[in-house]
Amino acid sequence: MKDWRVPVLTYHGLHAPGWDYHENDHVALEQDLGLIDELGFKVVPLSVLVNHLFCREDARLESGKFVAISFDDGSDFDYQDFSHPDWGYLKSFRNLLANWPQLGWDGCAPRGTSFVIASPAARSELDQTCIAGKDQWRDTWWREAAEDGLLEIANHSWDHTHRSLKSLVVGPEHRGTFRLIRTMKDADKEILQAEKMIREKTGGQSVPLFAYPYGELSDYLTDEYFPSRTDWFMAAFTTAGEPVTRESERWKLPRFVCGDHWRTADELRQILE
């Protein structure tokens, strides 16, 4: 199909500084799923989308309107409802998807993809420094989530080169940016090591997809590293704010980010239409 395009929408489980659409990704997703349904879209999992693009064409994806959904950073709030200290009870992304059993592309419930941070030490430190310090950034739900069919688990690097970590698995010059990952040694520490850990923790049920931390990439990663690691990975995602099309590049698949590329339901409507 000539104009084939699939917007990939991204939400952050930890983005909840308020209770309105534009300041709470859980509130936003709840409304957005209604809009997606109203506009006649179905939700296709990222792994199926990538497979369709680069491996095996699936005729069912050639006609109709599709959107894909991903979640970044992998706190417990992707999977489990929680009580926010200021905003009260919030539904997890997984449970919001479960409210729309008719939205899946194949007649099943819609499936999103959680890109998780692999390192247990990094998650534990971030739990203390970035959120409430209540042990809410665990990997105990990954396998269960992958098995129950509403979330795919995928790779968002070893430690996100997160700006608030005391030490990184790569050097301190990488703090707060992923753009400087330009050697196989560093890339293996941040990407391959994470992949092995995530596969182990999910009993081999994760999907071989990567999302660049901060949406930042380097020519080395897209032109050399990932093409040399196709035995491990199928595709990598940026946050370039465009739909995936037939012309999209395997190691630079674009996504839209809630709060950056749209802040209201009307803005999302414009992206989808």
Ligand SMILES: [Zn+2]
């Ligand atoms: Zn992230």
